[in-house]
């Protein structure tokens with residue numbers, strides 16, 4: 054976040070907007086803060102902070118409340134918190150067999166969600182219909198309070214961040230889909246729509262409030278039917294020229310390996326993807342959510358086939374992490390989805406492979422699970438949906 058503005062050759066209304074944006078962004082990221090904390094953080098006068106908080110309260114974005122719980126001596130001090138009935142972002146997380154749609158409030162809290170199973174080979178038009186259908190349902194569920202301030206969509210594919218055009222989403226079978234424009238046709242004109250890659254959005258959420266907070270060099274390795282990486286380097290998200298950065302699922306680990314749907318052999322996805330896991334455990338394909346969940350449940354219960362499959366995947370997972378370390382030198386790697394499950398079940402094997410294959414074997418990278426479980430990409434979608442409101446509170 055940039056610093057507070059008090060002077061310079063900018064118009065007073067620009068200074069006010071900038072400072073409103075700062076106060077709201079701090080409360081959004083960090084939760085309830087006292088006026089004194091805001092004054093200290095923003096290097097503004099108490100009266101200026103008071104006026105800004107008053108304006109944001111007037112807009113229905115924050116409210117001043119007495120924090121509940123905890124014994125305090127003397128007069129309770131009010132805190133500035135996200136308004137309980139303030140605007141909400143709609144986060145949409147597109148996975149291969151289901152779509153999750155959620156209302157996410159300022160501060161990143163999910164107030165309601167719906168998980169909608171999808172048909173195999175869902176077309177982009179079907180996703181757009183699903184989102185258009187979900188918006189009024191969300192409103193009914195959370196009541197008439199609040200308003201939608203943005204729609205954010207996470208999906209497993211490459212995305213042009215400016216237009217929301219999907220370049221290629223192999224596991225959805227999509228190529229060159231103007232998804233951003235299609236969605237803008239079905240949401241109110243004043244509601245911004247942002248589309249992003251699932252791993253990119255997952256790393257954003259974990260960096261903002263989760264297990265990569267205050268960590269400026271982090272990779273989120275997400276495992277679903279495919280495998281991808283979301284990267285923040287020196288505090289800046291890395292997308293590459295066309296949004297392909299982090300598409301490591303099709304890096305070749307072994308050219309004599311299994312045939313990948315992309316036409317090459319031995320891609321990371323053919324070793325670490327969920328279909329590969331099921332095949333290694335001797336389970337029938339095609340992959341379904343239920344089969345994947347059952348595999349991990351069985352592995353936890355010690356079923357030999359499932360345990361063996363996890364052990365076989367631990368080594369290439371460690372190798373993939375080592376490759377990321379050699380390329381990006383992250384401080385932390387967050388392992389999400391099925392990669393997190395494998396890591397949790399075979400931590401020592403994964404760490405041993407990392408140590409074996411990393412250029413600097415004691416590089417000291419932290420391997421962690423996501424703070425938000427399977428919700429990181431969904432929350433990241435909500436996060437980007439708030440961008441316009443945070444930049445210009447209204």
Ligand SMILES: [Zn+2]
Pocket residue numbers: 302303313314315316317320322
């Ligand atoms: Zn491939």
